[in-house]
Amino acid sequence: MINRSERGRDVVQNTFGGALYQQGRGFYSALEFLAIVRGEVLLERLEGAFGASPVRVLPVADPVVYLRPSHDHARRLLVTDHDVRPGIFAGADTREAIKALLRGIEIAVPGRRRTPDKWQLRHFFPYPAEAIHYDAVERRNQVSVERYQFRGAGGLAHKILRTDPDEKRLADVRSRFRQLLGDSGTAVGKLLTVLAKNDEAPCAGSRCPSSLEDAMAVAFRDEVEEKSLQSLQEDGSDPTRDRSTRWMHLLRSGVHRILHRPHSSEFDRIDGLMHWVPWCVAQHQLAMARRRIGTDESAPIVFDAGHRSSPVRAIARKHLGEATATIKESLLRAARQMGLPELCKGNSSWWTGPRTFYTTTLYAVGAMNAHTGHRHFELRPQFLQAVVHALVDEPMPLEQFTGEILGEQLRIICDRESAARFAAVDLDGRHLQTNGEELAGRLDEVGLLRAYSDSTRMVGVQE
Structure with a gap:
């Protein structure tokens, strides 16, 4: 009889490149x-x-x-x-x-x-x-x-950072740490x-x-x-054996920018790391899960920024359900591929822990609305602040921030500008525009938005 806990750990490691559990x-x-x-x-x-x-x-x-x-x-x-x-x-x-x-x-x-x-x-x-x-x-x-x-x-994040191929950036990160x-x-x-x-x-x-x-x-x-990431350098002919994802690059560049940001206090740097590191690890987990089951690992996700029920929130809830289902299915498929079909029956604790890791991590950093109950992807102020600290060098127009930073880099759909980056979004433009205005309010709430006129609003850290 197999040791389900031990074999389950092997499957989790094989699927995500690291030990990701609810604890x-x-x-x-x-x-x-x-x-x-x-x-x-x-x-x-x-x-x-x-x-x-x-x-x-x-x-x-x-x-x-x-x-x-x-x-x-x-x-x-x-x-x-x-x-x-x-x-x-x-x-x-x-x-x-x-x-x-x-x-x-x-x-x-x-x-x-x-x-x-x-x-x-x-x-x-x-x-x-x-x-x-x-x-x-x-x-x-x-x-x-x-x-x-x-x-x-945290060990997985450490491994990702110390294997940065950019030697100059790694040396600078090392010095600043x-x-x-x-x-x-x-x-x-x-x-x-x-x-x-x-x-x-x-x-x-x-x-x-x-x-x-x-x-x-x-x-x-x-x-x-x-x-962690034992197969990072292995033959890339099998995509499930390649641990490299866009989120590894974003973790490295974001940490470097957080540590390097002028005029930030030591507390601000630590707080930025407390939000950015978990977010990137969780999204790396989802990307690896998508890769395992053969879906588009860079597919966008709709995020709600409003304060009431809306079609945007409904899609954000649907996308969260799809993400957690993908994580579960990726682990069950990996178990079968590794010759462990018996793990797919009986006690499910070995795969529920990694699935819970994803949702509770997003809630902690401000990318989900609640810990339990009716949940959906959400852009909360503390998460937006971490994004700005990790990815924005100089203040930029709001439309550029939602389109290039949230849309292109983070694969987040939250308004018309970010939605325009992708082929098809099942949302009416009016609802996306309303959600975008709610997003602007959240950015303003934490001092990240400055309006110069009705048509010019800039996002960034105001020095």
């Missing part, structure tokens, strides 16, 4: 990605202090090795009214003040109806860099640093560094080792990330 949905993929790069920055800096000088940040070749701060002490403080370790704080007032500060830098996980009471489900927003941590869980009253919510989507994810030196950063020294899980990033050997003893080799 690693939404912002978790960005948190995982940033934890990997931060761990590389820490290890590279530590090795440099001992005279070694390997390139650890986004290395071109395997293996990927990094440190994994857990912040288990600070995260456990979030869920208890008692001292995790007596004697650390000067008094109860000090402890409560620090707890209040830590709760202020927590990141909300979209889709949860209430705040989890388990510390391993609580995470800090990855700014300042000292707040970045890896996944951890408590087992037999011991803190274990391991994959719990970080299931591999060293700056962004190095110690901030801020008051909050210094406090987090002190708290990390009380972690139960050992990490050379928070406890100073006495030798390079001690540092490497707690360094981690990421075998899950190593397996």
